[in-house]
Amino acid sequence: MNRYLKLGIILLVASCGGGGGGTPPRNLDNACALVRERPAYLQAMRASERRWGVPIHVQMAAIHQESKFVGNARTPHQYALGIIPIGRQSSAFGYSQALDGTWEEYLKETGRGRARRDNIRDATDFMGWYMHNSTRRLGIPPGDAQSHYLAYHEGRTGFARASYRQKPWLMTVAANVGARSEVYRQQLASCRR
Known part of the structure; x- marks a missing residue:
């Protein structure tokens, strides 16, 4: 076998090994279709739900x-003078968009x-851990996707101070997360039958 063919095979195999990390499922609006296409996502969220008590539909919506x-996934680049790249908006990365500092806290704890962060099993475990701690520290019910999202976005201290009330756009986003969570809950209940 010539070396170019070997190189081509190696590149092809390497490109398939990521588990879809850069490619989302085709239908993000249907929880049943999503988990049919990516059963590993459901397995990861079930494991997180068992460990941390955060429902699957809440994890999915977040x-x-x-x-x-x-x-x-990464946050967009920022540009000085509109053309000079000066870095990303934040260190958020992966399925859960975990920040470096919070991810380090999770790893340590x-x-x-x-x-x-780019592994669905690890990302859902992180999200479950974060939301479980929000339940413990802030009293947010495990199934309250809207409040969990606000605490996730603002941090627990920001949530406790209600900093989100000064951000109408964030309140809208969190309401959408809550609504999507409920849709996912209903869909998951119907596709399990």
Whole structure:
């Protein structure tokens, strides 16, 4: 076999190994279609639900808002004078758009030093961990996707101070997350039958 053919095969195999991290599922509006296309997503969210008590539909709605299920999602670049790149808006990365500092806290607290933000299993575990702690510290019910999203976006301190009340756009986004969560809940209940 010539070396160009070998190289081509290696590149082809390597490009398939990411588990869809850069490509979202085709139908993000239908929870049943989403989990049929990506059963590993449902397995990951079930594991997180068992460990942290955060319902699958709440996790799904938050991931939809944060990354649209793109595993290697990043925030946009910022530009000085409209043309000179000066870095990204934040360190948020992956399915859950976890910030570097919060991700480090998660790794330290859970002992999951090899976890990666672009791995759906790790990202859902992170999200479950974060929301579980929000339930413990702030009293947010596990199924309250809207409040969990506000605490996720603003941080627990910001949520406790109600900083989101000064951001009407964020209140709208959080309401949409809550509504999507309810749609996903109903869809998941119907596709399990």
